[in-house]
Amino acid sequence: MIEDKNQQRTQLSDLGEFGLIDHLTKNFKIKHSTTIKGIGDDAAVLDFKKQIVVTTDLLVEGVHFDLSYMPLKHLGYKSVIVNLSDVYAMNAKATQVTISIAVSNRFPIEALEAIYAGIETAAKIYNIDVIGGDTTSSNTGLLISVTAIGEVEADQVVYRNGAKPNDLLVVSGDLGAAYMGLQVLEREKEVFKVNPNNQPDLEPYTYIVERQLKPEARKDIIKLLSELEVKPTAMIDISDGLSSEIMHLCKQSKVGCDLYENKIPLDPQVISTCEEFNIDSTTVALNGGEDYELLFTITQQDFPKIKANPNLSVIGFIKEEKEGLHLITRADTKIPLKAQGWKNFND
Amino acid sequence: MIEDKNQQRTQLSDLGEFGLIDHLTKNFKIKHSTTIKGIGDDAAVLDFKKQIVVTTDLLVEGVHFDLSYMPLKHLGYKSVIVNLSDVYAMNAKATQVTISIAVSNRFPIEALEAIYAGIETAAKIYNIDVIGGDTTSSNTGLLISVTAIGEVEADQVVYRNGAKPNDLLVVSGDLGAAYMGLQVLEREKEVFKVNPNNQPDLEPYTYIVERQLKPEARKDIIKLLSELEVKPTAMIDISDGLSSEIMHLCKQSKVGCDLYENKIPLDPQVISTCEEFNIDSTTVALNGGEDYELLFTITQQDFPKIKANPNLSVIGFIKEEKEGLHLITRADTKIPLKAQGWKNFND
Structure with missing residues (x-):
């Protein structure tokens, strides 16, 4: 949480754009036969x-991260993960990424190296080729x-629009967890x-803080579904909260839904x-966001x-569109499902 | 150049993210059979x-644009063009784009609409499908x-690395022109x-200002080369100035080059x-950048x-690597070619 302010700093302008990209990407190895040419040409x-x-x-x-508690390496890792999550939500195998970074002069090369180290780690763990990108300066953030x-x-391919009445959610x-970690x-x-000398005790919050700072994408679930020979009828990843994603899935599938409060999986x-x-x-759980779990029918x-x-948890039941979207509470009352939705522009 | 500050303004928060994306992309029609699913799913x-x-x-x-003279529609147009130029530089046909925009609350929806109008115009002229993107807030620019x-x-496919000695550049x-327009x-x-009441007379500079504000990508040259049955041995687009691009092409091809000053094409x-x-x-011409012309051998x-x-202008001659890169001046002297390169991080 507390950065060493005296670490060695190399100015970005020392390397220039091409030297910088070479420097940051020199460790990236091509893993996929689908990658004919990675970094180093016009495309x-x-x-x-x-x-x-x-x-x-x-x-x-x-907006999406605060560098006062988000380590740069984690940020690089997370920037890849949030995109892979969308690929898996199509029931696809993630294979390549491009990375573009805008960064102000207040960041030394070591900062970019840390971001790229996180990218590299994600690329290694998820078996992804980094095939290109752009690194440029920004005046601010x-x-x-x-x-x-x-x-x-x-x-x-699994789209958002294939859910049918009587399907299970x-x-x-x-x-x-990611929201509570935040x-x-x-x-x-x-x-x-x-009190800058106060060292935070994050021990009781290890899991939820890690879910916020180092989320994972559910590559394992795609593999599992394939092994189980289950092809979901519809699927979406949960980046904006369960409620909002259910609404997207149901809207595109033209169906309704009953969501059971007592079935929503929560970590202790x-x-x-x-x-x-x-x-x-x-x-x-309904509105927190950034869980990067998969929601499917x-x-x-x-x-x-x-x-x-x-x-995997079965949390609901798909209904006819005209029946609407409802939360069935623990007290067995039925209330309309609402999404608080996306609040970035209201901040 | 002078914006009407009293135009109707709709706050971005009025629509929310999903309403906003729907609103901005509703006119985009799918043009390519390769596009199975465009905007509207996880991917x-x-x-x-x-x-x-x-x-x-x-x-x-x-860094790359100044809104005091760059109309937003032109900016949207240019943002697509600079990418298409890279696609053409591979001798490929451009087919799809994704667009991500970070924008602060000081921009009303009408500003995003103007950017998207430019994107739509480019997509129409260049026959491109807009297949996805992300619109988010930024704290600043x-x-x-x-x-x-x-x-x-x-x-x-034409890479940067295929030029051979005795090829023509x-x-x-x-x-x-784009640099002088700037x-x-x-x-x-x-x-x-x-003097804010002074109306600029840009009439004598129409061509160069348009090259800066509304550049085009050379789709026509790719078509022409195909019709002429010429496959370049190497190709790159000129975004950072002729000198820098020649150096990239020659470095990757492991060749040298003589560039003839009197052959460099300049508009009157x-x-x-x-x-x-x-x-x-x-x-x-050597260092200006943003011309988005194609350089090939x-x-x-x-x-x-x-x-x-x-x-098309033949401007040089590819040599053995050991002979180096030179500019042959109008006075017939031979001087080493240098790139001023990329200066964004020095600003």
Whole structure:
């Protein structure tokens, strides 16, 4: 959390653009036969026999991350993960990424190296080729734009629009942890402002803080579904909170949904931290965001294949569109599902 | 140049992210059979039988553009063009783009609409599908990140590294105009600061100002080369100045080069404006940047096919690597070629 301000600093202008890109990307090795040419020409060249999926996401300093508690290496890692999550949400295998970074002169080369170290780690763990990008200066903050590419057999693509009435709504992992991790980090930041010598004790929050700072994308779930021979009827990744994603999926599929509050998977650390912060854990799971879990629907015939799996929770039931979207509470009351939605422009 | 400050303004927060993306992209029509799914899911889905090329570029306010003279529609247009230029430089056909924009609350929706109108115009003229993107807030300036995708037969890709000794060095169009257009715009900005009622007379600078504000990518040259049955041995687009691009091409091809000063194509408006600003026109052509012309090498056998074409100029001759890179001046002296290179980080 506390940076050493006296570390060695190399000015970005010392290397120039091309020296900089060479320097930052020299460790990247090509892993996929679909990558014909990676970094180093006007464009990368790829060769797929399958369909490909393409997705892009921007991370902006002060909006999507706060460098006072987000280590740069983690930021690089996360910038890749959030894009891979979208590739997996298409039921595709992620294969390549491009990385563009805008950075102000206040960052030394060592800062970019740290970001790239995180990118490299994600590329290694998720078996991704980094095939290109752009590094430029900005007058103010740091911004990372990633485009991810994946491959998938044409008959295996899963869109958001395929859910049918009577399908089951399933979610991977647990929800709300990334949001509660952020609350803890924000609180410690305030404490630090008042007393910079105070060393935060994050031990009771290890899981939720890690979910915020070092999220993972559910490559394992795509593999698992393939092994179980389950092709979801619709799928989306959970980046903006469960509620918002259910609404997207149902809107595009033209269906309704009953979501069962008592089925929403929560980690014990989320529950205890919610109690500590006096926040309702269901609200956090519904609206928290940044969980990067997969939300999908399956036919009831596929239920036996997934029911024993600890990574998957059936949380709801797809209905006719006219029946609307509802949360069935623990008290067995039925209330309309609402999304707080995306608040960045309101900040 | 002078914005109406009283135009209707809609706050970005009025629509929210998803309403905003729907609103901005509702006019985009899919044009390519390779685009299976465009905007609206976790990722776009594409299906190519050929090889594909992928390239990405960031445009940052205050670094790559100045909104005091860059109309937003032109900015949207240019953000697509600079990426298409890289696709054409691979001898590929540009087919899809993703667009990510970070924008502060000081911009109303009408500003984003203007940027998207420019993107739409470029997509229409260049026959491109806009298949996805991300729109987010930024705490400060405006930033546009575009990723472009193109297709090409495997045996038609042209890399930077294929130039051979005795090849001819060829450039499309003319050079230095975008840089001189920028000088004129910068001068008028200073005049405007002193006297805001002064209306600039840009009439004598129409061509060079347009080259700066509304550059085009040389799709026509790729088509022409195909019709002429000329496959360049190496190719690169000129975004950072002729000198820098020659150095890239020769370095990757492991060759040397003689560049003839008297062969460098200059528009008469560039020459006259250079005289007015007391700048050497060769320096401008070598180091100016943003011309988005194509620089390529061909075998001497292909020379008869291109020699009559007014869009193409033979400007140099590829040599052995050990002979180095030289400019042969009008006075017939031979001086080493230098690139001023990329100066963004020094600003």
